[in-house]
Amino acid sequence: MAVSIFHIGLPLDHPSISVEERTKIAKRLSDLRERMTRAGYKYEITHASPETGLDGFKHQLRTQPCDGVLIGGAVVGDPAMSYFMEQIIDATHEVVPKAKIMFYNHSVDVLAIVERWFGSRSD
Numbered sequence: 811m812a813v814s815i816f817h818i819g820l821p822l823d824h825p826s827i828s829v830e831e832r833t834k835i836a837k838r839l840s841d842l843r844e845r846m847t848r849a850g851y852k853y854e855i856t857h858a859s860p861e862t863g864l865d866g867f868k869h870q871l872r873t874q875p876c877d878g879v880l881i882g883g884a885v886v887g888d889p890a891m892s893y894f895m896e897q898i899i900d901a902t903h904e905v906v907p908k909a910k911i912m913f914y915n916h917s918v919d920v921l922a923i924v925e926r927w928f929g930s931r932s933d
Contacts, residue, residue: 813928814852814875817842817914818867818898819882821857826891827884842920849921849930860894864901871905878910878927880920886913 817839822832839855846853852875858867870876879902885891902909910927914920 811875812850812852813877813924815846815854815878815880815924816867816870816874816876817853817855817880817882817920818858818885819855819914820859820884820891821862824859824884826888846921846924851924851928858898860891860897864897867898868901868905871902871909876902876906876909878912878924879906880912880914880923883914883916886915 819839820827822836827835843853843855854870854874856867856870858864879898881895881898885895885898899911902911912923912927914923
């Protein structure tokens with residue numbers, strides 16, 4: 811069975827994401843999903859914000875297998891989002907206590923971040 815990873819980040823239309831960056835980010839996320847799937851992971855990207863809350867994310871955690879949650883860089887890299895990041899961590903621990911929680915850092919490849927915890931799926 812494939813390892814299931816949820817990548818949670820801000821919606822692309824969130825005010826903290828510049829309009830100029832949205833298309834680039836959408837392409838990067840699409841490429842990332844394809845790469846992670848080719849690497850053998852079940853990789854889903856989901857969006858939430860402090861304004862919309864985490865009910866949809868919690869529902870997803872309750873209804874789909876989840877081995878790990880990767881919190882996106884727009885949340886991790888923005889000090890103003892620290893409380894929202896804590897809420898994501900709390901929601902994950904509440905619903906899927908054994909899930910690994912990972913943080914996206916733009917200087918580290920996402921596949922490398924996930925493989926630290928789950929190893930290579932192509933072995």
